[in-house]
Amino acid sequence: MPVQRTLFGRPVTLTVPPLRFQLLFAFILLTIVSLLTVGPPPAVPTYDQVADAVKNPHIPNLPEVNLPAVKNPFGKSAHKPPVQANSTASSSYRAIEWFSDFKWRNPFSSSVTLDENRAVLPPLKERPPIYTFYDPKGKVDKTVSEAENRLILAWRRAWWAQGFKPQVLSRAEAMKHPRYQLVQRMKLDPKVELEMMRWFAWGHMGGGVLANWLALPMSDYNNAMLSFLRRQEYPDLSRVESLHNGIFFGEGAAVNEAIKKAVNSDLLKNVTANKDKITQLAKKEGGAMVGLLSSADITVDTKANGIAYYSTDNIATKYKTVAEKLTNTTQVEGLQSLADLINSHLHLTFQETYSEGIAIVKPLPEHTTALTYEAIDIARNLTQCPSSPIPKSCPPNRHKCTPCDPNKPMKMALLPSYKNSSALYTIGTVPHPYTLNSLHYTRDTLDASFIRKNAERNLWLIALTKEMLGENHSEGYRVVDFKDAVAAPKGAPNSLWLTAERVTQADLDWIFGFNLPQNASSGGELGAKTGDNGLVVSPRPGMPLPIEGIDVPEERWIKNEEERLKKAREALQSKDRHMQEVVAMVEDWNMYDTEAWKFARAFSARRRVERKKWEEEEREFAGSEKKAGVGGGRWQDRR
Ligand SMILES: *[C@@H]1O[C@H](CO)[C@@H](O)[C@H](O)[C@H]1NC(C)=O
Ligand SMILES: *[C@@H]1O[C@H](CO)[C@@H](O)[C@H](O)[C@H]1NC(C)=O
Ligand SMILES: *[C@@H]1O[C@H](CO)[C@@H](O)[C@H](O)[C@H]1NC(C)=O
Ligand SMILES: *[C@@H]1O[C@H](CO)[C@@H](O)[C@H](O)[C@H]1NC(C)=O
Ligand SMILES: *[C@@H]1O[C@H](CO)[C@@H](O)[C@H](O)[C@H]1NC(C)=O
Ligand SMILES: *[C@@H]1O[C@H](CO)[C@@H](O)[C@H](O)[C@H]1NC(C)=O
Ligand SMILES: *[C@@H]1O[C@H](CO)[C@@H](O)[C@H](O)[C@H]1NC(C)=O
Numbered sequence: 001m002p003v004q005r006t007l008f009g010r011p012v013t014l015t016v017p018p019l020r021f022q023l024l025f026a027f028i029l030l031t032i033v034s035l036l037t038v039g040p041p042p043a044v045p046t047y048d049q050v051a052d053a054v055k056n057p058h059i060p061n062l063p064e065v066n067l068p069a070v071k072n073p074f075g076k077s078a079h080k081p082p083v084q085a086n087s088t089a090s091s092s093y094r095a096i097e098w099f100s101d102f103k104w105r106n107p108f109s110s111s112v113t114l115d116e117n118r119a120v121l122p123p124l125k126e127r128p129p130i131y132t133f134y135d136p137k138g139k140v141d142k143t144v145s146e147a148e149n150r151l152i153l154a155w156r157r158a159w160w161a162q163g164f165k166p167q168v169l170s171r172a173e174a175m176k177h178p179r180y181q182l183v184q185r186m187k188l189d190p191k192v193e194l195e196m197m198r199w200f201a202w203g204h205m206g207g208g209v210l211a212n213w214l215a216l217p218m219s220d221y222n223n224a225m226l227s228f229l230r231r232q233e234y235p236d237l238s239r240v241e242s243l244h245n246g247i248f249f250g251e252g253a254a255v256n257e258a259i260k261k262a263v264n265s266d267l268l269k270n271v272t273a274n275k276d277k278i279t280q281l282a283k284k285e286g287g288a289m290v291g292l293l294s295s296a297d298i299t300v301d302t303k304a305n306g307i308a309y310y311s312t313d314n315i316a317t318k319y320k321t322v323a324e325k326l327t328n329t330t331q332v333e334g335l336q337s338l339a340d341l342i343n344s345h346l347h348l349t350f351q352e353t354y355s356e357g358i359a360i361v362k363p364l365p366e367h368t369t370a371l372t373y374e375a376i377d378i379a380r381n382l383t384q385c386p387s388s389p390i391p392k393s394c395p396p397n398r399h400k401c402t403p404c405d406p407n408k409p410m411k412m413a414l415l416p417s418y419k420n421s422s423a424l425y426t427i428g429t430v431p432h433p434y435t436l437n438s439l440h441y442t443r444d445t446l447d448a449s450f451i452r453k454n455a456e457r458n459l460w461l462i463a464l465t466k467e468m469l470g471e472n473h474s475e476g477y478r479v480v481d482f483k484d485a486v487a488a489p490k491g492a493p494n495s496l497w498l499t500a501e502r503v504t505q506a507d508l509d510w511i512f513g514f515n516l517p518q519n520a521s522s523g524g525e526l527g528a529k530t531g532d533n534g535l536v537v538s539p540r541p542g543m544p545l546p547i548e549g550i551d552v553p554e555e556r557w558i559k560n561e562e563e564r565l566k567k568a569r570e571a572l573q574s575k576d577r578h579m580q581e582v583v584a585m586v587e588d589w590n591m592y593d594t595e596a597w598k599f600a601r602a603f604s605a606r607r608r609v610e611r612k613k614w615e616e617e618e619r620e621f622a623g624s625e626k627k628a629g630v631g632g633g634r635w636q637d638r639r
Pocket of ligand 3: 471472
């Protein structure tokens with residue numbers, strides 16, 4: 001007899017549910033248990049994403065990039081790589097962050113850094129040190145020492161732009177050399193002593209490259225001599241023919257061996273007896289130290305042509321206007337004039353290196369005029385003839401240069417697409433996709449539905465690489481080529497990429513290695529004008545011609561573009577949640593354009609941080625911006 005069950009006193013019949021319900025219960029139970037133990041299921045793409053993936057089947061990593069990271073117990077979990085030192089820069093939009101790694105040629109930085117905001121950049125190239133020696137002994141006049149410091153600053157900037165780490169040594173380093181006291185007791189001729197102190201300071205630093213601060217690199221980046229010096233392997237202690245004591249290079253051991261030999265040389269055994277001979281040493285080709293050594297001790301490089309040395313002889317014979325001013329009463333003026341001359345020669349070298357001229361890239365040119373203002377400003381100053389005290393002069397290492405002619409300045413053109421040529425210098429402006437879409441679709445504000453319904457993806461990148469890659473490459477392929485143009489050793493020296501949202505560009509003189517002309521003669525086509533300081537200033541080239549076949553918008557439309565650019569800048573800075581969501585949506589829609597923007601922005605921020613850090617280290621030494629009385633104002637880092 002079955003047991004009668006009751007509930008609240010009523011009889012209950014207990015029936016076993018049908019099999020299908022049993023299975024359903026079991027499934028629900030299992031799901032709950034697995035949710036509790038394992039976590040939520042992997043994210044499911046939204047309808048839009050699936051639809052996009054069907055339309056654009058080549059887009060990789062779709063859910064991974066678009067959705068918040070979900071902890072997946074079955075997938076491989078990974079730690080974020082540790083944050084590297086000095087790998088962030090503040091910005092009014094979002095912190096600029098980067099990670100230097102060999103895997104930088106990946107279409108997506110985030111797949112390496114596991115961090116949406118951090119761009120992967122190529123490892124920072126080690127800068128080989130180049131030393132110069134400056135001894136302000138006996139120079140009490142502050143204006144003279146400031147003028148000399150400005151010249152040394154020019155020296156540091158020029159070598160920095162060529163990939164070196166220029167450092168200014170002084171007697172402080174020479175005093176650390178073990179033989180310093182020995183030589184001081186000899187009471188040598190001051191010129192000979194000074195030359196020995198240069199070598200002592202160099203020996204103390206462990207060798208490398210030693211240059212006079214009037215020896216500057218004046219050639220293209222890939223010049224054989226400069227490339228050799230960058231490799232930091234100096235098999236023989238050497239000097240360069242015809243550069244006198246302008247430049248030496250060698251390993252530390254070889255330098256110190258040479259110092260030992262020189263100090264022990266017969267001439268120095270009895271200084272009083274050999275006084276005249278020692279004084280004559282300073283005049284020898286290669287300088288006093290070379291005179292104390294035998295010719296077997298130091299090799300003479302005969303093929304080097306990348307370095308210009310403004311030796312006293314060179315100035316006296318080639319640049320008489322400057323030499324005349326350098327006599328003692330007008331020394332400050334003379335030094336300033338020499339600085340202007342050197343700056344003009346560095347600028348001229350740049351102009352000659354890029355014989356095809358300057359390209360200002362303007363992809364999607366119909367509505368992006370406002371994006372090109374900065375680039376055109378820089379390009380016009382670069383193509384202007386350098387301001388110089390002797391306009392028709394050539395650098396000392398190239399007697400057959402083509403001096404700049406104000407009536408036929410360097411070429412400059414707007415191009416709708418990037419052109420890969422080493423004779424063409426490219427200046428580009430990389431917009432955030434929000435900025436670009438707002439301009440391109442002529443809309444003051446963007447919203448998600450407009451983007452989904454109307455906007456094409458990665459417009460900017462595709463247009464930029466059209467000429468180089470044609471129609472048939474994926475965006476993933478294009479973005480890597482773009483990264484190459486920005487950062488690869490072949491592309492980087494030939495291009496400058498600005499970001500559209502950054503209002504001012506600092507550091508240009510460190511990137512180019514010279515000061516861009518800041519002054520132009522107002523004579524229009526009348527040609528150059530001489531100021532009261534003897535500087536000949538040329539007219540500023542006009543605006544580049546519009547791209548052929550593209551209608552030039554009316555003034556009022558351009559005004560609208562400027563307005564939109566301003567609004568886009570504000571939108572990107574907005575703290576409003578809705579606005580931030582729209583920006584994030586636009587970024588997801590244009591993943592490759594966003595990647596390009598992040599990459600270019602991080603590359604230029606890293607370059608700036610590298611330089612500022614180094615300027616900080618050097619600020620107490622001769623030739624720093626602080627000592628040269630510059631810094632602040634134009635050099636300040638404004639955003
Ligand atoms: C150096 O030469 C002078 C004159 O030739 C001589 O009088 C002196 O003794 C020499 N000194 C040494 C240390 O040899
Ligand atoms: C200029 O040099 C001459 C000789 O070199 C010297 O006599 C004169 O005192 C110097 N003048 C100044 C202002 O230093
Ligand atoms: C690009 O692809 C199309 C269609 O697949 C083909 O007809 C065309 O020749 C390709 N163009 C190039 C430059 O390869
Ligand atoms: C530009 O061309 C050079 C050789 O002509 C090549 O090595 C380099 O990769 C190219 N750069 C880009 C960005 O494609
Ligand atoms: C270019 O030169 C003009 C004056 O001719 C100056 O106002 C401007 O600041 C310069 N721009 C740069 C980037 O040096
Ligand atoms: C620019 O040139 C004008 C004359 O052409 C001159 O008066 C002015 O001082 C110069 N400015 C600078 C910064 O060199
Ligand atoms: C670089 O990093 C070091 C240590 O992390 C820090 O002390 C220094 O201030 C940083 N320099 C710059 C320019 O950010």
